[in-house]
Amino acid sequence: MTGEVRRQLGWSEQRAAMYHYRDSRGLEVDLILEAPDGRVVGIETKAAATVQSKDTAGLAVLRDRLGERFVGGYVLHTGDRTHAVGDRLTALPLEALWTVTQN
Numbered sequence: 180m181t182g183e184v185r186r187q188l189g190w191s192e193q194r195a196a197m198y199h200y201r202d203s204r205g206l207e208v209d210l211i212l213e214a215p216d217g218r219v220v221g222i223e224t225k226a227a228a229t230v231q232s233k234d235t236a237g238l239a240v241l242r243d244r245l246g247e248r249f250v251g252g253y254v255l256h257t258g259d260r261t262h263a264v265g266d267r268l269t270a271l272p273l274e275a276l277w278t279v280t281q282n
Contacts (some may be wrong), residue, residue, distance in 0.1 A: 195220075206237040208252075217244055221252040228258035230270040238268055 187235065195214050200221070202209040212221040221238045240253030252268045264270050 200237065200241055202240060206240050208237040208241050217248050218250045219248050220250050223254045225254055227256055229255045230256050231263055235264050235268050241266060242267055255274045
């Protein structure tokens with residue numbers, strides 16, 4: 180997943196630095212994207228069709244530490260349903276990486 184996001188950043192108009200997060204308790208976020216203006220998005224991947232609260236724990240800690248800089252956290256999963264899982268936290272099907280939405 181990290182490799183795919185890195186490739187997509189290569190052609191994206193939006194620049195971002197990529198990081199991994201782990202705190203002293205072992206909570207982690209697989210991928211963090213930070214825009215030049217300081218906005219942050221966190222991404223977790225799960226090889227499961229459902230998302231549980233433990234799957235968002237690292238994202239929630241990151242959100243709480245960063246406050247308004249945290250734009251959103253996403254848990255990519257193997258299911259087919261998109262749904263909110265908390266404040267600024269969303270579960271998305273993994274295929275969202277390759278899907279373009281029109282506004």
